[in-house]
Amino acid sequence: xxxxxxxxxxxxxxxxxxxxxxxxxxxxxxxxxxxxxxxxxxxxxxxxxxxxxxxxxxxxxxxxxxxxxxxxxxxxxxxxxxxxxxxxxxxxxxxxxxxxxxxxxxxxxxx
Amino acid sequence: xxxxxxxxxxxxxxxxxxxxxxxxxxxxxxxxxxxxxxxxxxxxxxxxxxxxxxxxxxxxxxxxxxxxxxxxxxxxxxxxxxxxxxxxxxxxxxxxxxxxxxxxxxxxxxxxxx
Numbered sequence: 001x002x003x004x005x006x007x008x009x010x011x012x013x014x015x016x017x018x019x020x021x022x023x024x025x026x027x028x029x030x031x032x033x034x035x036x037x038x039x040x041x042x043x044x045x046x047x048x049x050x051x052x053x054x055x056x057x058x059x060x061x062x063x064x065x066x067x068x069x070x071x072x073x074x075x076x077x078x079x080x081x082x083x084x085x086x087x088x089x090x091x092x093x094x095x096x097x098x099x100x101x102x103x104x105x106x107x108x109x110x111x
Numbered sequence: 112x113x114x115x116x117x118x119x120x121x122x123x124x125x126x127x128x129x130x131x132x133x134x135x136x137x138x139x140x141x142x143x144x145x146x147x148x149x150x151x152x153x154x155x156x157x158x159x160x161x162x163x164x165x166x167x168x169x170x171x172x173x174x175x176x177x178x179x180x181x182x183x184x185x186x187x188x189x190x191x192x193x194x195x196x197x198x199x200x201x202x203x204x205x206x207x208x209x210x211x212x213x214x215x216x217x218x219x220x221x222x223x224x225x
Contacts, residue, residue, distance in 0.1 A: 004153075031212045042218035043154070043202060088154065092212055096167040097142065099204075099214060101154040 002026040006089050006102035013110050018076040020105045022089030025070060031092040032065060033099065034074045038085045046074075046087075076107075084109045113137045115217035117203050123223045124193055132188045132220045134203030143186045144204040144214070145178065147171075154202070160186065193224045 003025045012018045024032065033048040049056045049063045049072075056063045062075040076083055086104040093100060116135045124130050136143050145157040158168045160178055177189045186205075190197055203217040 033214075035216075043204075043216040045213060045215060048212065090154075092214075094167065096159040096161070097206065097212060097214065098144065098156040098159055098167060098169075099146070099154075100156070101146075103153050 002091070002093060002100045004089055004091055004100055004102040006087075006105045008103065009106050009108070011108045011110060012079050014079060014081055016079055018074075018079045018083070018107055018109075020074045020076075020087050020089075020107065022072040022074075022102055023070055024072065024089070024091045024100075026091055026093050026100065027067075027070065029091040029093050030097075032063075032072050033088075033090040033092065034061075034063065035088040035090060036085045037088065037104070043088065048092075079107075079109050081109045081111060083107060115203055115205055115215050117201075117217035117220050119220060120218065121221045121223070123225065126195055126224055127192050130190050130193055130222065132190075132201050132203075132222070134186045134188075134217055135184050136186055136203065136205035137207070137215060138184070140205035140207050140215075142166075142206045142208075143178075143180070145188045146202045146204065146216075147199040148202065148219075149196075149199040157188070190222075193222075195224050198222055198224045 006022045034046045035043045060077045064073045088104045089102040090099040118133045143160040148154045159166045175191045200219045202219045204214045
């Protein structure tokens with residue numbers, strides 16, 4: 001069945017780049033997403049990539065997609081303490097565009 | 112900037128009671144969703160709703176659950192007889208149309224069943 005896996009924790013120093021990885025199983029996924037959840041807050045859409053793209057850049061965020069390996073990554077350049085949050089990878093699947101989620105990666109940014 | 116809103120932010124209820132969680136999607140959006148996140152677990156799809164009917168539901172969404180769009184703005188999730196295992200954060204989401212894939216989420220309602 002459909003499944004999305006992520007590593008649970010990542011710790012980086014302020015100013016470094018963060019790379020959060022995700023693997024998914026559904027080869028028919030149309031879009032792949034990254035959401036951010038800060039403590040006590042909802043799910044904020046960060047960026048997404050269409051499945052026929054390899055890369056998408058949006059300011060400090062770079063998404064890389066390896067469709068052959070079903071591997072997605074999110075790179076955050078110049079990571080700041082305000083980037084500390086849980087980052088969720090999700091795949092959009094089916095005509096109704098339901099999202100299948102990973103467990104989330106908790107990013108800790110140390111000063 | 113338009114946003115999805117949800118009320119209440121926290122609901123405490125006793126086992127066996129009915130609860131209604133409310134959502135106001137973004138006004139020109141056409142597809143609506145409910146998801147839930149049990150503490151420590153993945154966000155799970157519950158149901159999608161389009162054109163005033165359920166378009167897809169998960170196996171979690173059994174007869175105890177129902178959704179409704181009673182007017183042009185609200186989208187509700189009803190749990191008829193709550194169980195302890197229904198305790199979770201419930202998120203509402205919406206997208207504008209079939210060609211758009213940006214799914215926007217509300218802040219969530221934390222449901223605690225005692």
